[in-house]
Amino acid sequence: MPAERSLDRIDRAILAELQHDGRLTNQRLAEKVALSPSACLARVKRLEAAGVIRGYTARVAPSALGLPVTVFAELTLATHDLRRVRAVEVALRAMPEVVEALQVSGSYDYLVRFVVSDMDRWSVLADSLFDGDLPLQKIVTVVMMKEIKSGGMLPMDTGALP
Template sequence: MDRIDKKIVAELQRDGRLTNVELADRVGLSPSPCLRRVRLLEEAGIIKGYRADVDRAAVGLTTTVFIEISVDRHSKQNADAVQERLAAIPGLVSCHMVSGNADFLAEVVVADHAAYERVLTEHILTMEMISNVRSNFALRTICVQQPLALSE
């Protein structure tokens, strides 16, 4: 990625609905070369997609929970099984395999504590290889998805 590609990515992170003409103007290119670069960035997998940023509270999802999950018997089979089951959880926003006290860190967004209790009892605690679950409820969101700072 050269300097222009990084500018294109930065502008699209700020506003994914920019027209090609607007984007070209912002990065100092004419529309045709700009569109070619965007398509190459998409084909290379650098730009993975475009999506709407939904206000969680406006759609009734007011509770964010960060769940630390520890696995009892470490094996590739258990890790694969946990990953598959976690990916199917309703309201899952992100999930990471991590180092430290827990093995997985999942972010789940639900309507309320009762909805989270259902996620916990129906999806997480039903996994026999889970040894420990720790739920951390977000009190306030400070920052959400800032654009990646790509160095020049």
């Protein structure tokens, strides 16, 4: 079901409701999208099996865990040898401070979001990225000053679709 067109209006309504509140009971979700509970559950299971629904999580405030500093780092590689590129990706996946890592096009190779306790911790992490066998040429960082919007809810235009 990767094709956008395979999601009908009801699927999109289900996705919109679950993005807003992933803890909805099937009964309440069915009421909100005007389906029977069994039909609603079947659709949710189909969306999960197809990988459209990738999971259910709780959004935790980093500052509540003593991680008030968010750093966005643009990583530029010195080489694009596949073995060494994979080593960078393995290293990023293994770092608990990395909450998001994206390979991107443009003037750098990866955009990575780190959450850390303070700038001293970020400095240690940045230094560790240059130590060892990782083919990093440059790291450019931006420190988040204030969160304006987060949550990553995707737009669901349920009215214009079949």
